[in-house]
Amino acid sequence: MRLHEPFIRWTGALLLLCPYIGAFQYPSKLDVSGSLVVEQLLKLATFSDVPNPAVTRIVFTPNDMKARAYVKDLMQLAGLTLREDAVGNIFGLLAGDGSAEGLVQTGSHTDAIPLAGAYDGTLGVIGGIAALRALSAAGFRPRRGIEVIMFTSEEPTRFSLSCLGSRAMAGVLSAETLARRLDENGTDFLTAATAAGYGRGSTQAMLDAARVKPGSVSSFVELHIEQGPELEANGTSLGIVTAIAAPAALRVRFSGDGGHAGAQLMPRRNDAGLAAAELALAVEAAALGTGAPDTVATAGRVDLAPNTVNSVPREAAVEIDLRDVDESRRDAVLAQILAAAEEIAARRRVRLQTEVANRDAPATCAAEVVAAATAAAEQLGASHARLVSRAYHDALFMAQIAPTGMIFIPCRGGWSHRPDEFASPAHVELGVKALALTLARLAGAAGNPGKAEL
Amino acid sequence: MRLHEPFIRWTGALLLLCPYIGAFQYPSKLDVSGSLVVEQLLKLATFSDVPNPAVTRIVFTPNDMKARAYVKDLMQLAGLTLREDAVGNIFGLLAGDGSAEGLVQTGSHTDAIPLAGAYDGTLGVIGGIAALRALSAAGFRPRRGIEVIMFTSEEPTRFSLSCLGSRAMAGVLSAETLARRLDENGTDFLTAATAAGYGRGSTQAMLDAARVKPGSVSSFVELHIEQGPELEANGTSLGIVTAIAAPAALRVRFSGDGGHAGAQLMPRRNDAGLAAAELALAVEAAALGTGAPDTVATAGRVDLAPNTVNSVPREAAVEIDLRDVDESRRDAVLAQILAAAEEIAARRRVRLQTEVANRDAPATCAAEVVAAATAAAEQLGASHARLVSRAYHDALFMAQIAPTGMIFIPCRGGWSHRPDEFASPAHVELGVKALALTLARLAGAAGNPGKAEL
Known part of the structure; x- marks a missing residue:
């Protein structure tokens, strides 16, 4: 001493x-x-x-x-x-x-x-x-x-994963999860970190070293x-x-058939953008529906493809954030949103992919x-x-x-x-x-x- | 001969x-x-x-x-x-x-x-x-x-204007309109055309030459x-x-106050993305509402800002395409969509800008x-x-x-x-x-x- x-x-x-x-x-x-x-x-x-x-x-x-x-x-x-x-x-x-x-x-x-x-x-x-x-x-x-x-x-x-540094320190981030989260250019975290002077020989070695x-x-x-x-x-x-x-994040992707905005008549459409619009409103309704002020849910990110004025949206990716101080109430809202996505996809004849990106305690x-x-x-x-x-x-x-x-x-x-x-x-x-x-x-x-x- | x-x-x-x-x-x-x-x-x-x-x-x-x-x-x-x-x-x-x-x-x-x-x-x-x-x-x-x-x-x-070359040939494109349509990087058509080996000393001179x-x-x-x-x-x-x-194009921008997706409680929000979602659905309803198969309307482009999962959307820009073989019916649908945008903006307490980008005969x-x-x-x-x-x-x-x-x-x-x-x-x-x-x-x-x- x-x-x-x-x-x-x-x-x-x-x-x-x-x-x-x-x-x-x-x-x-x-x-x-x-x-x-x-x-x-x-x-x-x-x-x-x-x-x-x-x-x-x-x-x-x-x-x-x-x-x-x-x-x-x-x-x-x-x-x-x-x-x-x-x-x-x-x-x-x-x-x-x-x-x-x-x-x-x-x-x-x-x-x-x-x-x-x-x-x-x-x-x-x-x-x-x-x-x-x-x-x-x-x-x-x-x-x-x-x-x-x-x-x-x-x-x-960039990598669709919050708290990357502290997750790595806590050892709660798997190499598989991290390697799968690519940025818009298809670059993975290890490559980006290595270019910045960090990184290790592999994603696993990098995570082991940071733990x-x-x-x-x-x-x-x-x-x-x-x-x-x-x-x-x-x-x-x-x-x-x-x-x-307790935060959770959900990713939803609707896929329709697209088409020309002039030539594709309304009854033939399966517009992925409209499915996303309905889902965003369903997210809001689910959060309001608990009656608890602590429930919040947000469709913060929506990406349409091709996202051009004269084309029926063919793809719509929606990222949803939901949080509550009560974990079980949050999980009930998550389930409600997933059910809404399924109902919308079926009714609008669009294909559906969902992924619970994280659901932290x-x-x-x-x-x-x-x-x-x-x-x-x-x-x-x-x-x-x-x-x-x-x-x-x-x-x-x-x-x-x-x-x-x-x-x-x-x-x-x-x-x-x-x-x-x-x-x-x-x-x-x-x-x-x-x-x-x-x-x-x-x-x-x-x-x-x-x-x-x- | x-x-x-x-x-x-x-x-x-x-x-x-x-x-x-x-x-x-x-x-x-x-x-x-x-x-x-x-x-x-x-x-x-x-x-x-x-x-x-x-x-x-x-x-x-x-x-x-x-x-x-x-x-x-x-x-x-x-x-x-x-x-x-x-x-x-x-x-x-x-x-x-x-x-x-x-x-x-x-x-x-x-x-x-x-x-x-x-x-x-x-x-x-x-x-x-x-x-x-x-x-x-x-x-x-x-x-x-x-x-x-x-x-x-x-x-x-790129420049939010269709048929640019033929509009220029027909002399129905004003220099003011063309100069105002910037691409995502803020570049105007004249600059881009000049870089490609076309263009003239000014937008007006370029259009005069192309007519x-x-x-x-x-x-x-x-x-x-x-x-x-x-x-x-x-x-x-x-x-x-x-x-x-007869095609028409409408641009609508909703602006709210944004905020953190976790911390901004639901009653305090004025989510521009949800206003856009409602508008997209109103566009569909307006087209279906004429009962005529020839009416089509599409919210083909939606851009949120900041467009990130953990933020309440602050800005939402929607580009809408509507067409009909009957010009007066098309214009009635356009008026209906504009009215819907106003109603949504007022109810959701978001600011509204609209622009009829084109309404061709x-x-x-x-x-x-x-x-x-x-x-x-x-x-x-x-x-x-x-x-x-x-x-x-x-x-x-x-x-x-x-x-x-x-x-x-x-x-x-x-x-x-x-x-x-x-x-x-x-x-x-x-x-x-x-x-x-x-x-x-x-x-x-x-x-x-x-x-x-x-």
């Missing part, structure tokens, strides 16, 4: 006097500037395939590579020790003193769906780096190492914008997440992480509330590795996945400070092997 | 004996091989952005340029005199003896919508060249020059597959077109062309029937320049705009022969300035 002597001497008296030392010591010492973090988020936003404020950044494209370089620069400027794994997850470590087992990890993603904004995911990466930098600058030395992660491809845009060793992570906490309206509506500054809703946040985040919020004197995360996060899969939690800050209008996504610099600053204090509590302060730490 | 002396000497006796010389002379002399024409069509099909049998060939792309080079090669091999105009229409001339005014023109297009087949349009170009070659090889010398045309961009795929001089064309006839089921169903070999249905085929084609069919001993063309053709705009008609051959299942589009070599051969004899009648035989010619 290596203790940092001047620090211990400096804080010795306080440690003796105060069972909850961080409560008055750290907020004043944590050097976090919300406006600087926002500046970095907006800098990151410039690495985009479309003009800002919209952001499009797809895994392993040139703009994603620029974002990665920028994240690594920030990690190095913060004095963190860099490493990258086989699927392209990037890690920045604030070393611990080795007196306790396992790393405390935080992080999120920097990829962005088409026409998204500057805050989703990026806050947890840029803010995570800022949190570690602030802890380090405050002279805090953790017992456990604290690591900030930029996860690869949380968004499903986290059991026991090597002691806890995980992710900072994120809420992506929902509750915090803002209630004037609450911080959300402590207690559970992450919900995650319950760990009591110890919820407690640490709650204590951090109280230490900061910030209003806070317990929330369910309806959005999908890398935390969902990190929960399969280690006790996990999330911290939310309000975002304007609850908007996300939009160019006008926005969180105030004050909330950003509060979120980063709460993250830093939560991480410090989970990692433990060197020289204070005892209880609640800091 | 220059007469071809040996030809006149050779046929002199027959001309005296027979008032209807072509009836026994030309069919035996017309050297047309249906299988050779099909071979050329399948060769042309190889210039495709997708693997055959599907064909995708978009104006001024590398494959379109290869198709143009191939068409020019075939024209030259057929002994035709080549020229190209400012919008990229390609012309191959079999010279006349100058004893009658105006050119007789034929032709069609070689561009192909995504995932189309090998016969739509291409037959009228490759078959037109074969017809002129056969007339020339038979020693036929026309009074009027006969010209085969490959029209630029009959399909609306046909009044009186310079005496008639136009287009050979095409039927793109409908009637000929095949009735066992008829040739269709003589009497009218071309139907064309009536000229009695003299119908008569010539009918005589040609009878001369060939082929079964024939009068038909309405429900599909859109360059002939629709050529009808504004000169007396116009069309000849159809059967296609399998009435299918078109599909990879399995097919016409038999026997029908191809018959169609090309009928076209040749029709053109010969319309052009007149040198040395026979009198009546029905050949």
Whole structure:
């Protein structure tokens, strides 16, 4: 056990006097500037395939590579020790003193769906780096190492698979599944990762290399914008997440015979696009039909072929996302949508293919992480509330590795996945400070092997 | 007047004996091989952005340029005199003896919508060249020059405007309209045409140069597959077109607020994709609602944004094609669809933009062309029937320049705009022969300035 002597001497008296030392010591010492973090988020936003404020950044494209370089620069400027794994997850470590087992990890993603904004995911990466930098600058030395992660491809845009990096770390992604998910050009993930300087000899070897060793992570906490309206509506500054809703994704393909839009008379048609239209409306009806506000279902992606004004659609591929905090209710909605697809296909004489692309279990946040985040919020004197995360996060899969939690800050209008996504610099600053204090509590302060730490 | 002396000497006796010389002379002399024409069509099909049998060939792309080079090669091999105009229409001339005014023109297009087949349009170009070659090889010398045309961009795929080349020739395309129709990359037609070696200093100059001089064309006839089921169903070999249905195109854009598919609860949504789904179904209902088999309406193109599984669609652009042989009934359906779009937008709280992209008048085929084609069919001993063309053709705009008609051959299942589009070599051969004899009648035989010619 290596203790940092001047620090211990400096804080010795306080440690003796105060069972909850961080409560008055750290907020004043944590050097976090919300406006600087926002500046970095907006800098990151410039690495985009479309003009800002919209952001499009797809895994392993040139703009994603620029974002990665920028994240690594920030990690190095913060004095963190860099490493990258086989699927392209990037890690920045604030070393611990080795007196306790396992790393405390935080992080999120920097990829962005088409026409998204500057805050989703990026806050947890840029803010995570800022949190570690602030802890380090405050002279805090953790017992456990604290690591900030930029996860690869949380968004499903390119390979139709969300949370790719964290699924790989958790070992819940099979080589067969991953190899089958090709991008629009028919490229598989291994090929794209290899071109980006990651990868291994095979998809299996890459996944084996990325998988986290059991026991090597002691806890995980992710900072994120809420992506929902509750915090803002209630004037609450911080959300402590207690559970992450259970997402499922369904792909449906209708195939008809197409034909010329002028010459193919109406009774002879089996228009795949109209089958897709009916299905999209059935998805909405199924979600509304539960009567529960927590049920959401979306036909977010529809691709027609040939998709030209003068041709009857021959193919229609629909991708459907559905979520609920109640897994059995979600699965009932899924079954209802599948039944609707069958009924529509039969009635419209189109062929039908369906695939449940994923049906993940919900995650319950760990009591110890919820407690640490709650204590951090109280230490900061910030209003806070317990929330369910309806959005999908890398935390969902990190929960399969280690006790996990999330911290939310309000975002304007609850908007996300939009160019006008926005969180105030004050909330950003509060979120980063709460993250830093939560991480410090989970990692433990060197020289204070005892209880609640800091 | 220059007469071809040996030809006149050779046929002199027959001309005296027979008032209807072509009836026994030309069919035996017309050297047309249906299988050779099909071979050329399948060769042309190889210039495709997708693997055959599907064909995708978009104006001024590398494959379109290869198709143009191939068409020019075939024209030259057929002994035709080549020229190209400012919008990229390609012309191959079999010279006349100058004893009658105006050119007789034929032709069609070689561009192909995504995932189309090998016969739509291409037959009228490759078959037109074969017809002129056969007339020339038979020693036929026309009074009027006969010209085969490959029209630029009959399909609306790239610039959202069908029959671009023939509209330009007819002078019914304004520079303002054309300049506003950008492709997916924001490129305008002039820029694309210039890069392909066509174009002029401005869109207006280009259109002025492409416009046909009044009186310079005496008639136009287009050979095409039927793109409908009637000929095949009735066992008829040739269709003589009497009218071309009146097409209209409507563009509708719904804009909502989007949001995250997990976090945006159902009551807060204004999903543009669901508005598009309802509109597509309203388009179908409006077409069926007339009770007339000739009314067709299609939501052939739907583009969502951001079009990703985990985002509520924020934008939905729908392109609608509607046609009818009865212009007022078609316009009533158009009004009904526009009203549905307004009702849907109001109810779903999405913003609405609509644009009637085109609303063309139907064309009536000229009695003299119908008569010539009918005589040609009878001369060939082929079964024939009068038909309405429900599909859109360059002939629709050529009808504004000169007396116009069309000849159809059967296609399998009435299918078109599909990879399995097919016409038999026997029908191809018959169609090309009928076209040749029709053109010969319309052009007149040198040395026979009198009546029905050949």
